[in-house]
Amino acid sequence: MKKRNCLLGQSGGPTAVINSSYRGILDQVKNSPDLDRIYAMRFGLQGLLEGKFFDITDKSKLELELLENTPSTIIGTSRYKISHYNKHEEDYIKFFDFLEEHEIGYVFYVGGNDSMDTVAKLGSYAREKGIDVSIMGIPKTIDNDMVITDHCPGFGSAAKYIATSVMEIARDSRVYDLKNVHIIETMGRGSGWLAASSILAANEKLYAPDFIYLPEVVFDVDDFYKDIENKMKDQKAITVVVSEGIRDKNGNYVYAGKTTAHDKFGHKRLGGVADTLKPIIKNNLCKRVKAIKFDVMQRAAAHCASGRDIEEAYQVGAEAVKAALEGETGKMTAIKRISNDPYQAEIIRVEAEKVANHVKLVPDEWINEKGNGVTEEFIDYVLPLIQGEIDIKTENSLPVFSKLETGV
Amino acid sequence: MKKRNCLLGQSGGPTAVINSSYRGILDQVKNSPDLDRIYAMRFGLQGLLEGKFFDITDKSKLELELLENTPSTIIGTSRYKISHYNKHEEDYIKFFDFLEEHEIGYVFYVGGNDSMDTVAKLGSYAREKGIDVSIMGIPKTIDNDMVITDHCPGFGSAAKYIATSVMEIARDSRVYDLKNVHIIETMGRGSGWLAASSILAANEKLYAPDFIYLPEVVFDVDDFYKDIENKMKDQKAITVVVSEGIRDKNGNYVYAGKTTAHDKFGHKRLGGVADTLKPIIKNNLCKRVKAIKFDVMQRAAAHCASGRDIEEAYQVGAEAVKAALEGETGKMTAIKRISNDPYQAEIIRVEAEKVANHVKLVPDEWINEKGNGVTEEFIDYVLPLIQGEIDIKTENSLPVFSKLETGV
Numbered sequence: 122m123k124k125r126n127c128l129l130g131q132s133g134g135p136t137a138v139i140n141s142s143y144r145g146i147l148d149q150v151k152n153s154p155d156l157d158r159i160y161a162m163r164f165g166l167q168g169l170l171e172g173k174f175f176d177i178t179d180k181s182k183l184e185l186e187l188l189e190n191t192p193s194t195i196i197g198t199s200r201y202k203i204s205h206y207n208k209h210e211e212d213y214i215k216f217f218d219f220l221e222e223h224e225i226g227y228v229f230y231v232g233g234n235d236s237m238d239t240v241a242k243l244g245s246y247a248r249e250k251g252i253d254v255s256i257m258g259i260p261k262t263i264d265n266d267m268v269i270t271d272h273c274p275g276f277g278s279a280a281k282y283i284a285t286s287v288m289e290i291a292r293d294s295r296v297y298d299l300k301n302v303h304i305i306e307t308m309g310r311g312s313g314w315l316a317a318s319s320i321l322a323a324n325e326k327l328y329a330p331d332f333i334y335l336p337e338v339v340f341d342v343d344d345f346y347k348d349i350e351n352k353m354k355d356q357k358a359i360t361v362v363v364s365e366g367i368r369d370k371n372g373n374y375v376y377a378g379k380t381t382a383h384d385k386f387g388h389k390r391l392g393g394v395a396d397t398l399k400p401i402i403k404n405n406l407c408k409r410v411k412a413i414k415f416d417v418m419q420r421a422a423a424h425c426a427s428g429r430d431i432e433e434a435y436q437v438g439a440e441a442v443k444a445a446l447e448g449e450t451g452k453m454t455a456i457k458r459i460s461n462d463p464y465q466a467e468i469i470r471v472e473a474e475k476v477a478n479h480v481k482l483v484p485d486e487w488i489n490e491k492g493n494g495v496t497e498e499f500i501d502y503v504l505p506l507i508q509g510e511i512d513i514k515t516e517n518s519l520p521v522f523s524k525l526e527t528g529v
Numbered sequence: 530m531k532k533r534n535c536l537l538g539q540s541g542g543p544t545a546v547i548n549s550s551y552r553g554i555l556d557q558v559k560n561s562p563d564l565d566r567i568y569a570m571r572f573g574l575q576g577l578l579e580g581k582f583f584d585i586t587d588k589s590k591l592e593l594e595l596l597e598n599t600p601s602t603i604i605g606t607s608r609y610k611i612s613h614y615n616k617h618e619e620d621y622i623k624f625f626d627f628l629e630e631h632e633i634g635y636v637f638y639v640g641g642n643d644s645m646d647t648v649a650k651l652g653s654y655a656r657e658k659g660i661d662v663s664i665m666g667i668p669k670t671i672d673n674d675m676v677i678t679d680h681c682p683g684f685g686s687a688a689k690y691i692a693t694s695v696m697e698i699a700r701d702s703r704v705y706d707l708k709n710v711h712i713i714e715t716m717g718r719g720s721g722w723l724a725a726s727s728i729l730a731a732n733e734k735l736y737a738p739d740f741i742y743l744p745e746v747v748f749d750v751d752d753f754y755k756d757i758e759n760k761m762k763d764q765k766a767i768t769v770v771v772s773e774g775i776r777d778k779n780g781n782y783v784y785a786g787k788t789t790a791h792d793k794f795g796h797k798r799l800g801g802v803a804d805t806l807k808p809i810i811k812n813n814l815c816k817r818v819k820a821i822k823f824d825v826m827q828r829a830a831a832h833c834a835s836g837r838d839i840e841e842a843y844q845v846g847a848e849a850v851k852a853a854l855e856g857e858t859g860k861m862t863a864i865k866r867i868s869n870d871p872y873q874a875e876i877i878r879v880e881a882e883k884v885a886n887h888v889k890l891v892p893d894e895w896i897n898e899k900g901n902g903v904t905e906e907f908i909d910y911v912l913p914l915i916q917g918e919i920d921i922k923t924e925n926s927l928p929v930f931s932k933l934e935t936g937v
Contacts, residue, residue, distance in 0.1 A: 135704045164706035173706075193700035200705075284927055289829040292601035292930065296543045297608075298572035298581070321927060416821045421697040425832060427926065508926045518835065518916045519692055519729060522700065 124155060125226035127442075129177070130162035130169065132200060132232045132239065135193040136263050136275025137282075137426045138434035139231055140523065143195065144188040145438025146229050146259070147177070153446060160223060163526070165199030166239065170215055180525050187523035189431055190513040192423035194231075195525045203239055206246050213246050220254055227255050227445045229438070233262035233273070237453055238477035244451025245474075255445040258453035258473045259437050263420045265314035268479040269471045270455035274437055275420070277430030277506035280318035282422040283307055283415060284507065287322035287330055287362065290413065294358045301409035302349060302359045302402050305330075306395035308419060309364040313337050313483045315419065316364035317495045318503050331359050336366035337482050338492035340375055342401060348493055350406060365394050424520055428509020433466070440468040464505035532563060533634030535850075537585070538570035538577065540608060540644045543601040544671050544683025545690075545834045546842035547639055548931065551603065552596040553846025554637050554667070555585070561854060568631060571934070573607030574647065578623055588933050595931035597839055598921040600831035602639075603933045611647055614654050621654050628662055635663050635853045637846070641670035641681070645861055646885035652859025653882075663853040666861035666881045667845050671828045673722035676887040677879045678863035682845055683828070685838030685914035688726035690830040691715055691823060692915065695730035695738055695770065698821065702766045709817035710757060710767045710810050713738075714803035716827060717772040721745050721891045723827065724772035725903045726911050739767050744774035745890050746900035748783055750809065756901055758814060773802050832928055836917020841874070848876040872913035 127150050129143060150156045163173035177196075188195065206213045220228070230240050240258035247254045260267050265276035287305060294303045307315040313335025323329035332348050334340055352359050367375050376394035395412035403410040437454040444452060452470045459465040487499040514521045535558050537551060558564045571581035585604075596603065614621045628636070638648050648666035655662045668675055673684035695713060702711045715723040721743025731737035740756050742748055760767050775783050784802035803820035811818040845862040852860060860878045867873040895907040922929045 135701055168706055191700070192697050194704050197706060198704045281926065285832050286826055286830070288928060288930070289600050289831060290825055292599070293543055293825045293829040296602050296606050298576055298605060321925075411825070413824050413826075414822065417698055417701045417819070418694055418821075418826075421701040422694070423697060424693050504925060510923075510926070515918075517729075517912060518689065518918070520696060522696070 124157035126158040126160065126224050127156055127227045127229065128160050128162065128220065128223070128225045129196065130165055130228070130230050131194050131196060131198045132165045132230070132236045133198060133262065134420065135198065136261050136420050137192045137278040137423045138274050138431050139194045139261050140188040140191045141431045141434040142231055142259050142261060142274060142438035144185055145435035146442055147185060149439040149442035153442065155446065156227070158223075160225065161196040164197035165201060166203065166216075167199035167201035168197060169219065170201075170212060175526070177525060184523050184525050187514060187521060188525065189435075190423050190426070190511060190520065191522040192421045195523055197526070202235060203242060205242065213243070216243065217247070217250075217252055217254070226253065227257070227442070229257050229259060229441055229445070231259040231261050231438075233260070233264070234267055234476065234478055234480065237267075237473040240453065240473040241451055241477050247450065255448070255450040257441040257445045257449065258476070259441050260453055260455060260476075261434070263315065264309055264312060266312040266480045266482070267476055268481045269476055271458040271466065272456060272506055274430060274434035276314060277427035277433075278422070278425070279315055279419045280321065280503055281427045281507035282419050282425045283315060283319050284321035285425055286415065287319045287360065291322060291330070291358070291360050294360060294411075298357070299409055300353060300357045300407045301411070302361065302407055303411045303413060304361045304363060304395040304398050304402070305413045305415070306363055306365055306393050307415055309336060310366035311336060311480050312366070313364045316362050317483055317487075317499055319362040320495050320500055321503060321507065330362045332361045332493045333495060334361070334363045334367050334493060335483055335488065336364050336368060337485070337488060339370050340367040341370070344493070345398070346401060346406070349402060353407065363394055363398065367394060424513060426511050427507045428511050429464075429506060431511060432509065436468050444470050461501055461505060464508070532565035534566040534568065534632050535564055535635045535637065536568050536570065536628065536631070536633045537604065537637050538573055539602050539604060539606045539639040540573045540647065541606060541641045541670065542828065543606065544669050544828050545600045545686040545831045546682050546839050547602045547669050548596040548599045549839045549842040550639055550667050550669060550682060550846035552593055553843035554850055555593060557847040557850035561850065563854065564635070566631075568633065569604040572605035573609060574611065574624070575607035575609035576605060577627065578609075578620060583934070585933060592931050592933050595922060595929060596933065597843075598831050598834070598919060598928065599930040600829045603931055605934070610643060611650060613650060621651070624651065625655070625658075625660055625662070634661065635665070635850070637665050637667060637849055637853070639667040639669050639846075641668070641672070642675055642884065642886055642888065645675075645881040648861065648881040649859055649885050655858065663856070663858040665849040665853045665857065666884070667849045668861055668863060668884075669842070671723065672717055672720060674720040674888045674890070675884055676889045677884055679866040679874065680864060680914055682838060682842035684722060685835035685841075686830070686833070687723055687827045688729065688911055689835045689915035690827050690833045691723060691727050692729035693833055694823065695727045695768065699730060699738070699766075699768050702768060702819075706765070707817055708761060708765045708815045709819070710769065710815055711819045711821060712769045712771060712803040712806050712810070714771055714773055714801050714820070714822045716823070717744065718774035719744060719888050720774070721772045724770050725891055725895075725907055727770040728903050728908055729911060729915065738770045740769045740901045741903060742769070742771045742775050742901060743891055743896065744772050744776060745893070745896060747778050748775040749778070752901070753806070754809060754814070757810060761815065771802055771806065775802060832921060834919050835915045836919050837872075837914060839919065840917065844876050852878050869909055869913060872916070
């Protein structure tokens with residue numbers, strides 16, 4: 122049998138462990154006698170359709186090893202969404218022509234909910250046209266909002282960074298004998314997994330985040346104000362964690378400044394949600410208020426990644442290659458949790474279509490009654506995901522990252 | 530000879546390694562047969578004058594060990610400045626009455642430039658009144674702006690956090706095939722040591738910070754704009770690091786919105802300096818601009834501390850106790866660099882008065898000609914300060930911090 126080639130691609134935002142998934146794919150491809158070259162889309166499907174790709178088969182062993190602790194995505198990404206082929210077939214023709222030209226039989230596409238829509242569409246087109254190509258999806262997203270899979274590679278590392286940093290910030294906020302409020306903003310436009318994971322800072326029994334506000338709960342600025350006002354009767358330093366995507370009862374994002382919160386308090390949009398909430402406290406309750414954004418650090422902080430997350434990211438990549446070789450297509454590898462203590466999980470395969478365009482929210486029963494925190498069940502869920510130390514290669518005490526996308 | 534007691538205190542902002550200085554002091558006190566109890570001011574001199582202090586002599590060995598990797602300050606701080614005793618003697622009377630009452634013969638005061646003013650004043654008052662007390666200063670500040678000492682404990686760890694995070698952010702900024710500018714803001718109101726240390730991210734030859742703007746150089750918004758405009762001809766992603774304290778030619782802080790930068794471009798104050806500069810680029814050059822603030826994380830990120838910084842913080846603490854026992858007073862321990870390769874340094878003693886109220890700037894010859902970056906000499910200076918791994922105690926893969934200030 123003639124050897125066939127592979128194509129690797131990604132869409133959507135980066136995480137600290139996507140490159141580990143690539144490594145899983147690359148290792149597995151190299152170990153498969155039926156597979157030959159592996160090409161990478163440069164800047165996702167959009168890049169490929171513009172003719173941008175490169176061959177990563179012969180990169181050095183060292184560069185492949187460095188992928189394990191290199192954040193972001195070494196091959197680049199895009200947010201390009203393809204239409205259904207009934208509407209716009211041009212992209213499909215271009216794509217499958219490329220595959221034919223490069224003798225590609227296997228496509229591995231790393232991404233979130235939208236990306237699985239692409240996997241489903243490409244797989245279904247190939248089936249319909251009788252093209253012998255396997256299209257496999259590999260999950261990733263710090264947002265942790267993909268259905269069916271127990272959790273998403275990338276989330277554990279972001280959760281670890283958030284918990285660690287909230288612990289450190291809570292310490293910093295308690296050095297002066299003065300009332301103060303720290304409002305810390307995490308990512309999470311549609312779901313609250315990231316903000317919720319800050320509860321792990323309560324590992325240190327002393328200084329938990331005092332309140333956590335998630336997009337799953339309607340945000341009421343009066344309740345928020347009262348929460349802080351009441352807590353301040355007992356303690357001077359208050360730590361609040363808030364998801365960027367919280368909305369008011371009319372469904373308006375709080376950060377966008379359309380909520381009644383601002384009409385009432387007379388403030389307008391300032392930037393993020395922490396910046397929006399800051400003056401409400403500062404002008405009415407307590408002068409020392411800090412709005413802190415974890416920004417891209419929460420998805421890029423490879424130096425604070427979860428060992429288990431890196432390992433699982435690798436596995437969903439490697440297992441996707443195995444599945445493709447077994448004839449699967451239009452599917453995504455997913456993580457199924459078997460037990461919590463000891464933590465055990467296995468990699469399963471699910472129809473990409475069942476994952477595509479859905480959003481998994483933090484379940485109601487994991488949110489406390491007042492809607493300003495999470496329960497022990499949430500801790501049981503997230504704690505195993507941040508475990509495991511990392512072994513990061515350093516030079517001069519700074520990380521060494523892979524340069525796979527360059528000529529190395 | 531009757532044993533005498535000690536008093537420990539701090540003023541000014543926290544760092545990741547102040548608690549290591551406390552540990553150096555505590556260990557040395559325990560090893561000194563002439564010393565007995567060690568009291569801590571709770572929330573600095575201000576707290577003490579309000580009657581707040583506690584006895585930390587008998588804390589467990591474990592709690593003392595945890596100090597090494599616990600960020601912030603376990604005893605609390607204040608920004609209280611005492612007046613000269615000719616003007617306002619009351620604080621001095623109260624303070625020395627407290628010492629007498631608690632049989633305290635040695636005071637160890639950790640802080641920056643302002644704090645050394647306090648050390649000098651207390652020492653000089655004691656001498657004048659014939660009070661047999663040694664007052665010793667111990668340096669700390671992430672700003673690294675104290676004179677005479679080669680560098681300040683706290684700076685190396687902040688520099689390591691900044692360099693590591695800039696490397697990670699630079700990766701994150703290069704995933705899309707789109708023009709973008711990341712403006713990263715560091716602390717440093719009066720000096721640019723922190724912003725400058727981001728040059729270490731160029732350890733990774735590929736993605737250096739492209740421009741660094743320091744308070745030592747007059748900030749010209751037109752030059753800033755041109756720097757980015759020109760660079761964008763060669764590359765899509767641009768990383769800029771800027772010190773919060775940059776000022777325009779009239780001496781106005783850029784962040785405060787008084788500079789001509791804003792008159793010209795028609796924008797007003799938004800928060801920090803990165804937020805202020807963002808619309809200048811966004812509205813005129815490139816739509817994708819991110820303003821990122823390292824905020825308190827840069828001084829609190831014990832998980833990313835420099836091993837050498839922790840060690841030197843310990844030494845300036847321990848050596849201050851030795852100096853006090855040798856009869857020194859009104860002095861500060863300081864670091865004298867002997868060589869760079871291999872790095873060697875020794876702890877010296879300097880008059881606190883010579884340090885008090887001075888500010889050490891980044892030397893002109895370490896800033897490049899265009900005033901938008903630093904030279905190799907700066908790298909040679911800062912690189913040894915971030916070296917050394919840390920051995921942080923964890924539980925569930927999260928750090929365990931000391932709870933010395935509680936009843937442990």
